[in-house]
Amino acid sequence: MTGTCDGFQRGISYLRISVTDRCNLRCIYCMPPEGVELVSHDDILSFEEILLAVRAAVALGIDKIRITGGEPLVRSGVVELVSMIAAVEGVKDISMTTNGILLDKYADRLVGAGLNRVNISLDTLKYERFKEITRTGTLADTLKGLQAARAAGLTPVKINMVPMRGINDDEVIDFAQMTITSGWHVRFIELMPLNRQGEFIPSHVLHKQIESLGPLVPFFGLTGNGAARYFTLPKAKGTIGFISPVSEPFCEGCNRLRLSAAGMVYPCLFSTDGIDIRTPLRKGVNVDAVKKLLAAAIAAKPKKHLLSEGGTVDTKMSSIGG
Numbered sequence: 272m273t274g275t276c277d278g279f280q281r282g283i284s285y286l287r288i289s290v291t292d293r294c295n296l297r298c299i300y301c302m303p304p305e306g307v308e309l310v311s312h313d314d315i316l317s318f319e320e321i322l323l324a325v326r327a328a329v330a331l332g333i334d335k336i337r338i339t340g341g342e343p344l345v346r347s348g349v350v351e352l353v354s355m356i357a358a359v360e361g362v363k364d365i366s367m368t369t370n371g372i373l374l375d376k377y378a379d380r381l382v383g384a385g386l387n388r389v390n391i392s393l394d395t396l397k398y399e400r401f402k403e404i405t406r407t408g409t410l411a412d413t414l415k416g417l418q419a420a421r422a423a424g425l426t427p428v429k430i431n432m433v434p435m436r437g438i439n440d441d442e443v444i445d446f447a448q449m450t451i452t453s454g455w456h457v458r459f460i461e462l463m464p465l466n467r468q469g470e471f472i473p474s475h476v477l478h479k480q481i482e483s484l485g486p487l488v489p490f491f492g493l494t495g496n497g498a499a500r501y502f503t504l505p506k507a508k509g510t511i512g513f514i515s516p517v518s519e520p521f522c523e524g525c526n527r528l529r530l531s532a533a534g535m536v537y538p539c540l541f542s543t544d545g546i547d548i549r550t551p552l553r554k555g556v557n558v559d560a561v562k563k564l565l566a567a568a569i570a571a572k573p574k575k576h577l578l579s580e581g582g583t584v585d586t587k588m589s590s591i592g593g
């Protein structure tokens with residue numbers, strides 16, 4: 272176990288940074304059609320401010336950074352930001368979660384800057400349906416992004432799929448087959464009830480459905496940060512992961528802290544109260560002061576979130592970063 276321990280003996284070693292609340296898609300499970308209210312540009316953390324937060328995090332034992340959003344690739348200069356983070360001594364792993372629309376354009380440069388791996392959100396392999404789920408996107412762009420990520424050597428490339436009853440659950444087997452036919456790593460994420468559209472499907476139901484292709488054997492060799500349980504199908508080079516925040520929350524092993532684009536540090540994805548680091552940063556505080564604020568957020572981590580008990584949440588995934 273690495274990182275500073277929270278009040279429940281969990282070592283915190285992973286910081287997810289939302290670098291923008293902007294997005295080039297409007298996925299039905301994440302945003303309303305008109306998008307969400309955006310933070311003004313002046314209120315978004317600058318690269319220098321993000322970097323200071325990363326240094327403070329590293330001083331607390333955090334060594335893994337994920338860049339997310341909104342859509343991280345719409346943040347101007349994101350490649351430069353990756354290289355700045357990669358240059359911080361003590362950062363061992365930099366990953367990104369993206370919808371892949373712009374990845375074709377950026378994959379090589381991101382690798383050059385020091386990005387290690389990428390998770391790409393893809394909820395359907397059907398052109399019309401992609402447009403319905405994302406409201407604005409074109410499937411071909413994300414597919415190009417996937418191939419570009421693989422070709423650039425962003426390893427492992429993981430595909431995040433959110434199955435929704437009656438919307439895309441008829442494609443679960445097709446996605447599972449991609450682990451055999453083309454060696455992709457596919458993760459099924461339970462839909463979280465954010466007062467948006469769609470009905471969640473528990474992972475154990477998907478597990479059973481996928482076993483029509485063969486037995487799912489537990490797999491432990493994939494680099495990641497602990498939220499998913501991995502399996503392989505016979506003859507598959509890729510893996511199948513289940514992320515079950517609703518039916519089997521992974522709070523017990525939670526190792527993460529989140530920094531929003533506007534400079535709030537959240538102990539949990541579902542926290543309503545965060546700690547503001549932007550105001551002190553703009554008053555010119557040093558790394559040590561930010562370190563104390565991050566330590567306070569770690570100390571405030573709740574034992575668990577309430578989704579499994581039927582609670583709903585009003586988290587804005589696009590500003591906290593999913």
Ligand code: SAM
Nearest residue numbers: 301340341342368369370392431462463588593
């Ligand atoms: N725009 C990037 C993307 O889509 O990959 C990064 C940000 S997005 C908020 C991060 C992840 O959150 C995505 O994999 C997305 O599928 C997931 N997500 C968003 N809303 C969700 C919800 N209601 N339930 C489950 N996952 C959700």
Ligand code: SF4
Nearest residue numbers: 294296298301341370
């Ligand atoms: Fe944008 Fe990602 Fe939310 Fe889709 S899930 S609307 S791509 S932030």
